[in-house]
Amino acid sequence: MSTVDLTGRVALVTGGAGGIGVAVVRRLAELGASVAVLDLDAAGAQRIASSVGGLAVVGDVTDPATMPAVVAQVEKELGRLDVVHLNAGIGGGQAGVDGALDVERYRKLVGVNVDHVVYGVCAAVPALRRQGGGKIVITASLAGLVGMPADPLYTLTKHAVVGYTRAAGQALAADGIVVTALCPGFVDTLLLGAAKEEFDAVSLPLLTPGDIAGALESVLADGGPGEAWIIQPGGHASAYRPPD
Numbered sequence: 651m652s653t654v655d656l657t658g659r660v661a662l663v664t665g666g667a668g669g670i671g672v673a674v675v676r677r678l679a680e681l682g683a684s685v686a687v688l689d690l691d692a693a694g695a696q697r698i699a700s701s702v703g704g705l706a707v708v709g710d711v712t713d714p715a716t717m718p719a720v721v722a723q724v725e726k727e728l729g730r731l732d733v734v735h736l737n738a739g740i741g742g743g744q745a746g747v748d749g750a751l752d753v754e755r756y757r758k759l760v761g762v763n764v765d766h767v768v769y770g771v772c773a774a775v776p777a778l779r780r781q782g783g784g785k786i787v788i789t790a791s792l793a794g795l796v797g798m799p800a801d802p803l804y805t806l807t808k809h810a811v812v813g814y815t816r817a818a819g820q821a822l823a824a825d826g827i828v829v830t831a832l833c834p835g836f837v838d839t840l841l842l843g844a845a846k847e848e849f850d851a852v853s854l855p856l857l858t859p860g861d862i863a864g865a866l867e868s869v870l871a872d873g874g875p876g877e878a879w880i881i882q883p884g885g886h887a888s889a890y891r892p893p894d
C-alpha cells in the first residue's frame with residue numbers, strides 16, 4: 651500500500667459519530683487531515699470532532715439542503731475540501747418482499763443510503779474542483795455486490811450506490827476526482843445489531859471499524875475511478891473484480 655499524507659488537507663465524514671465513522675475520523679486525523687464530522691447525533695459529533703480538533707456539524711443527510719450547506723460551512727471554516735467520505739447509512743429493518751411494506755421506513759432507507767450519496771457527490775464536486783481534484787469514498791457494503799436475503803431493501807440501496815460509484819467515478823475521473831466505494835461484510839457496530847447472529851451462518855469474518863479505516867487508507871492511496879473495494883480482517887483491501 652502506498653502511504654497517504656493528508657497534511658494540510660480537509661476531510662468531511664458523514665455518519666462520523668457512528669461505529670465506522672469514528673474510526674475513519676480518527677484515521678483521517680492521524681494522516682494529517684483537518685476533519686469535519688457530520689451526524690444527526692449532536693453529542694456524538696461534538697465528542698469525536700473535539701477529540702481530533704475537528705469541526706462538528708449536526709444535520710440530516712436526507713435533507714437535500716444539508717450537504718450543500720455543510721460543504722459551504724467546511725470551506726468557510728476549514729478553508730478547503732479535499733476528501734469526502736459519504737458513510738452515513740442505516741439498515742432496512744423489514745423484509746420488503748412479502749406484501750407488507752412500511753413505506754415511510756423504506757423511503758427513509760433510500761433517503762439515507764442513496765439520496766444522501768447523490769446529494770453529497772453533487773455538493774462536493776464543485777469544492778473538490780476548486781482544489782484541482784480530490785477523493786470521494788462511499789461506504790457501500792458487500793450487500794452492494796451480492797444479494798443479502800436477510801435484508802433485500804438494504805441490498806437494493808447498496809447495489810444502487812455501487813452502480814453510481816462506477817458511473818460517477820468514470821464521469822469525474824477527468825477532473826482528478828476519484829470516486830470509490832468500500833464494500834465491507836459484517837462490521838461490529840450498532841447498525842449490525844441483530845444481524846450479528848448471522849455472520850457465522852454465511853462464513854464471513856466479523857470486521858472491526860478499524861479494519862474499515864485501514865481499508866479507507868488503502869483506497870485513498872490506490873483506489874481507481876469507480877472501483878468497489880472488498881475488505882478483509884486487518885484492513886487488507888483490494889478492488890473487486892466481477893467474475894468473468
Ligand code: NAD
Nearest residue numbers: 665667668669670689690710711738739791836837839841
Ligand atoms: P452506525 O449505526 O454505527 O453509524 C451510522 C451513523 O450514521 C450514526 O452515527 C448515525 O447517527 C448516522 N446517521 C444515520 N442516519 C443519519 C442521517 N439521516 N443524517 C446524518 N447522520 C445519520 O453504523 P455503521 O455500521 O458505522 O455504518 C456506517 C456505514 O457502513 C453505513 O453506510 C452502513 O450501511 C455501512 N456498512 C455497515 C456494515 C456493518 O455491518 N455495520 C457493513 C457494511 C456496510
